[in-house]
Amino acid sequence: MKMIRTEKWIDKDPAPLAVCQFLEPYFKGHSAEAICDHLVRHGMYRDPEKAVSAIVKFENSNTWRLISNEANKLKEKWNGHDLPIFILPADEDNTVLRDKLKGRSGIAFKDKLLLFITPQAKKKDLQTLLAHEYHHVIRLNSLDKKENIFTLLDSIVMEGLAENAVRELYGEKRTAYWTSLYNNKEINRIWKNFIRPNLQIPKTEEKHHRLLHGHGKLPEMAGYCCGYVLVKKYMEKHKVESADLFDISSNEILDNVH
Template identity: 45%
Template sequence: MRVIRTDKWLLDAYDQPLELCEKLKHLFDEDVSAGEIHQHLIVHGMYREPLKNGDELIKELQKRRIWQIVQQEAKELQKEWNGPVIPIFILPADTNNRKLRHEQNGKSGLSFPDKLFLFVSEMNTEKEIRALLTHEYNHICRLSKYSKKEAEYTLLDTVILEGLAENAVRERFGDQYTAQWTAYYSNTQLERICMNLILPNRNTPKSGRKHAQLLYGFGFFPKMAGYCAGYHLVKNYMSKENVPSQDLLGVKSEQIIEKTDEA
């Protein structure tokens, strides 16, 4: 695993995020600009505008050895899950984003099949950052082991993807380090969400508008409906089959639902 020393990049060009994104261009399609990369990362949690104390933040994260901690945790996860070796980039989160602060404690992540981004802030503890890495790297392992192209994912595939990742966090760090959304609904409410919303729309393609609506709970749908349903479905499967989340990385999404329906 390679944790890129973005702290050195940031100390040189924290106030020039486009310059930082120029360093990432070789990881994306040739026709993608640094500006487009920056905008995409912003959507997923990267800082939008430099803060006055930006250098102090980077030095504080260095003092706390965040790059080394992520390197060690990533190495352990890669070995435990037999996952791919990918580059990991740590960048400051957008602490001016109220939703990010309140719902995710000022942290976020973004996974691609061949790279991973962690967006963190001074408010995050070491365990929170390790839990964030666990969630995001679990996505990469699922993408590499599940015999289906990501472009062909349906709502069910995405829901199970998210459910697997957060159950991996629960296994490694306990309920207290899982995302807030895992406690939004009771089991009865989750069963209704699964049966009335997620399963009837399980084949909705990733490109479809309804996919995002159900996954995040936009409009009149329950908040984070797909995420919560995925966590519930995977957790139930793990309990009934007495298996760890690691054993499910290559299991078909439909199989998890079939086992759930048998109960």
């Protein structure tokens, strides 16, 4: 795994847009402005002063070494892909990220992984974040389907597989907060009323995003929660591990749960 020393970028100029100019070679065909907009929406910092302070704390706590060691363990365990990993400060003013996501977020691509973290994020939470996001990387590379034609079903299965991998590695108590938001009766209601009727909505539609995350009047993290339960049921029924399912189709899981 190649850890990109993003602290050097922030030392030169901590403005988010300036840092994203260094990312342009990794996002070919996209401007720094477009990259910055995308990453900020996924949790990257907005305040340059707080970013400078965070970087100092990351260096003092050997964050890069920690992530590198954990990434190499996962790569060996899952026979995964070698790719660059970028660690950047997270938006400490984002209350959802700070309070519900334990001070960390991330975004995975087929050829790179970006992690957004606050200095308050604990080691155990960095481990689970990395496992979830790196699982996405391997699945994206294993599927015979491009991400830009994903449906809602594809997305909820991807999230469900990744968080079940976290459960498998670290136990139920270490999974994301949204895995325990609802009881079985509530999950069945959300599935029946919101998710099941919309499984074929493409990722390019705004409704896909709203159903996945539960924006507006929709139940919080609706798609994520249903995906987690769906995959967990499949794993328990067929007695398989997450490493067995990197290339399984979403429809295969849907059709063979009950």
